[in-house]
Amino acid sequence: MCISRDKWHKRRATGGRMAVLRKKRKYELGRPPAHTKLGAKRIHTVRTMGGNKKYRALRQDHGNFSWGSEAITRKTRVIDVVYNPSNNEFVRTKTLVKSSIIQIDSTPFRQWYEAHYATPLGRKKGVKLSEEDEAVLNKVRSKKTQKKYDERKKQAKVEQALEEQFATGRVLAKISSRPGQCGRVDGYILEGKELEFYSRKLKSKKAK
Amino acid sequence: MATADHQTERAFQKQPTVFLNKKSILQGKSKKNLRYVRNVGLGFKTPREAIDGTYIDKKCPFTGNVSIRGRILTGRVLKTKMMRTIVIRREYLHYVRKYCRFEKRHKNLSVHLSPCFRDVEIGDIVTVGECRPLSKTVKYNVLKVTKTSGSKKGFAKV
Numbered sequence: 397m398c399i400s401r402d403k404w405h406k407r408r409a410t411g412g413r414m415a416v417l418r419k420k421r422k423y424e425l426g427r428p429p430a431h432t433k434l435g436a437k438r439i440h441t442v443r444t445m446g447g448n449k450k451y452r453a454l455r456q457d458h459g460n461f462s463w464g465s466e467a468i469t470r471k472t473r474v475i476d477v478v479y480n481p482s483n484n485e486f487v488r489t490k491t492l493v494k495s496s497i498i499q500i501d502s503t504p505f506r507q508w509y510e511a512h513y514a515t516p517l518g519r520k521k522g523v524k525l526s527e528e529d530e531a532v533l534n535k536v537r538s539k540k541t542q543k544k545y546d547e548r549k550k551q552a553k554v555e556q557a558l559e560e561q562f563a564t565g566r567v568l569a570k571i572s573s574r575p576g577q578c579g580r581v582d583g584y585i586l587e588g589k590e591l592e593f594y595s596r597k598l599k600s601k602k603a604k
Numbered sequence: 605m606a607t608a609d610h611q612t613e614r615a616f617q618k619q620p621t622v623f624l625n626k627k628s629i630l631q632g633k634s635k636k637n638l639r640y641v642r643n644v645g646l647g648f649k650t651p652r653e654a655i656d657g658t659y660i661d662k663k664c665p666f667t668g669n670v671s672i673r674g675r676i677l678t679g680r681v682l683k684t685k686m687m688r689t690i691v692i693r694r695e696y697l698h699y700v701r702k703y704c705r706f707e708k709r710h711k712n713l714s715v716h717l718s719p720c721f722r723d724v725e726i727g728d729i730v731t732v733g734e735c736r737p738l739s740k741t742v743k744y745n746v747l748k749v750t751k752t753s754g755s756k757k758g759f760a761k762v
Contacts, residue, residue, distance in 0.1 A: 409714075409741045464625045481615035495615060551627065587625040593616045 399426035430576030432456055432492040434474060439579045451579025456492060459581035461569050463505055470504035474581060475566055479598055492581050494574045497594050499566040505585070506562055513552040514545045518562030557591055568594065610659050617660035619667065644672045644733070648747045654720035661688065663738050664718035665745045672745060674734030679713060681728045689742055690717045692730055714741045727752045 402424045404414050423445060435455035442450045462469035479497040480486040486493060502518070509517045510532055537545065554562075561567045568591065573582040586594055611617055618624060621640045641655050644665045654666035662668040679692030692713050697706040715732050717724060724730070724746075731748040738745070 406740075464623065465627045481613070589624055590616045590618070593611060597614070 399428065400424045401426045430454060431489075432575040432581070434477065434490045434492060441579075450577055452577075453492075453575040453579040453581070456575055456579075456581045459500070459571070459573075459583060461500055461583050461585060463585045465587055466509070468505070468508055470508065472504055473501040475499045475501055478568065479594060479601070492571060492575050494571055496571050497586070497598075498569055498571060498583070500569045500585075502562050502565055502567040505567070509552075509554075513548050515549060515552050517554065518559060518565075520563070555587065555591075557595065558585075558587060570594075619660060620662075620669070639667065641667055644747060646672065646676065646733070648672075648731075648733075651720045653722065654718070657720055659719040661719055663688070663716050663745070664720065665733065665735065665747060666718065666720060668718075670735040670738065670745060672733035672735055672747065676731065676733050676747075677713070677744065678729060678731050679715075681724060681726050681730055682712065684717075684724060684726060686714075688717055688719065689739075690715055690724065690730075690746070692732065713744060714739075715744045715746055716742050717746045721746060721749050724749055725751075 400420045402420065404417065407413055427442065430452045432453045433455050434457055436457060438453070438455040440452045440454060442452050444450050457474050458471060459474055460469055460471050474492070476499045477487055477490045477492065477496055478499055480491075480493065481495060482493075485491075486496065492498070506517050509515075514533055514535070516533060558567070568586045569583050570586055570590070571581055571583040573580050575581050619640045622638045624638060637658065639655065641650060642665075643650055650666045654664065657667075659667075663670055665672050677694060679694040681690055682693040683691040692715050693710055694713060695708060695710045698709045699706055713732070715730070716735075716738050729750045729752065730746055731750075732744040733747045734743060735745045737743050
């Protein structure tokens with residue numbers, strides 16, 4: 397373990413050098429970064445200080461993502477890394493780190509939405525729905541439950557930018573967990589101002 | 605009023621405790637700006653600019669994630685060249701016993717300055733409170749700025 401997180405190798409605030417008083421200690425240790433890539437799950441566990449564990453994800457492809465405005469969370473596949481505010485290298489090598497912007501598979505969210513609100517989401521106009529989709533969307537219901545669904549439809553509007561993403565089957569999300577520490581890639585779907593901000597960044601990158 | 609001007613970094617700046625995407629906001633019936641503001645305690649008033657403003661600063665004592673505890677000191681502003689942090693100068697007298705007299709000594713202190721304090725000039729008196737280490741040399745945060753007397757009549761350098 398040659399990486400150490402000590403302070404005594406740095407200069408003082410006045411600029412003076414600090415005399416070396418001791419060797420490196422184990423509690424000052426640092427480990428090499430995980431650089432979690434997109435791929436079939438591979439997680440190594442690390443024994444840390446005090447006998448605790450850290451789960452170093454070396455490759456991951458699934459994660460638990462939440463849709464904030466609807467307050468639901470579903471496990472989905474991660475498709476692609478699209479933007480990273482700290483390092484463009486991470487985008488090129490498809491590295492998953494906290495705060496990366498990624499594309500996730502939108503089907504679990506679409507299925508929940510259609511079952512909950514009984515309105516189609518991200519469907520192409522004019523395409524006939526398959527039998528099972530028909531069954532979900534236009535189920536024959538008793539008067540009381542139909543009323544419940546009609547009430548829900550009032551709140552069912554999804555913002556335009558997000559609906560377009562559902563049409564392509566890939567939704568933009570941001571990773572909010574640390575894969576190299578907990579072994580999981582979890583996050584939330586981008587909406588509202590954040591979505592607008594990152595879409596603009598992506599567009600300007602593409603335009604270059 | 606420029607509301608999007610504070611997004612100057614490559615990552616989206618936001619307050620982590622504020623959820624921006626509630627359905628009621630997304631669907632357009634927008635309230636006033638959601639903002640997390642806290643009262644730092646110890647009798648310090650949170651400035652109007654902190655409540656009304658749109659800046660994002662995680663090290664601000666009023667809108668960020670630092671708590672003020674421990675010592676409260678005052679000093680005179682010396683330099684304002686760093687981004688969101690200033691250098692203050694604290695003067696004190698040291699007694700020399702052999703000669704029964706005092707000598708002047710001073711210490712400089714790097715202190716975080718929240719964007720809610722605008723127009724801080726050198727020479728202003730500033731009250732700072734101790735917080736957790738924000739960087740290698742910054743462990744204090746500006747809580748109150750009192751302008752030096754006489755600065756109101758002077759003309760600003762154009």
